[in-house]
Amino acid sequence: MPQALQASLWDGVDPPALGPLVPDRAHLDATAWVDVLPGWLTGADDLYQQLADEVPWRAERRQMYDSVVDVPRLLSFYRAGAALPHPVLAEAKQRLSAHYGEEFTTAGFCFYRDGGDSVAWHGDDKGRGSHTDTHVAILSLGSPRPLLLRPRGGGPTTRYPLGHGDLLVMGGACQRTWEHAIPKTARPVGGRISIQFRPHDVL
Template structure:
């Protein structure tokens, strides 16, 4: 289904709210998430720009005895690469200043509808396997539920993200918790997730 425009997104250029409004939710004594709904106003315009201008690619990965299509479109901006919209450059700089951690890369995922998803995982490739790291997720487009649960099983937490919402995972969240965007049979519009990470974290 097409993207349903946000009723809260008024006319004007995309703009970021101050990060002073962010709120922390502890997951454990050593893991946390920060949440700021509606951090980006004008998110629908950013979604439209990214959906049309980003060089999206479909990937295939080996799984068990076969090769399957990755159920989402992907794009990756390495350290030093220009980002596809000026507001993303501004967002990365704001996150770096707020957390005192240099965010250097951006991975983009395009969830076209409810059939697109990402399985349970943690960003544990590279430094994330042994060090506390930050991963910041900015969402544009229709809301989808990001699920979090302790690694090894436990209660699942659900956070709907879309239309300019920000979620930051920190502490040892990547090593001790997993997160996912599950498939859904409900009619949902498309969503783009922008993940900002420090150098050496995937």
């Protein structure tokens, strides 16, 4: 059962709506960057609750060394052409495509129910992302959780707390040369839903 969501004091707009798409860019190195826009989506807490209740979430199990283990989050995936579960998400995908000059075609949803849910260090470097600069956009709803970034192979970690309608876009060579993760935490935290918009053949 997800922890109760502590709503943002600044997020009282109904229905959910997107603000201007004017992110701040941080260069991770000469070839990789992230754009960050806090609170791009207002009314995010209402949308969080709707998605938590209505998205067809599934639990997965994966092979880990000699065992099969539970994936520590719930998942849902909307393929290219599939109707997204709220019109504002379709608008977000369209506006991101226009802004970055690359069509975002799919949307992956992750539901971090509490501090025990997480995702390990990884890059979205399968398919075209393994050899081509591309974009991955993450829209976060619900309670903030830190997204960590570090150079592939290890190095200093950069931390972005994301929740309540925040947007983070990874671009350039980020998926090939950097890794990102959502760590577990022992602190009591509310649920968070992460929506990852990706272009064709970026996995």
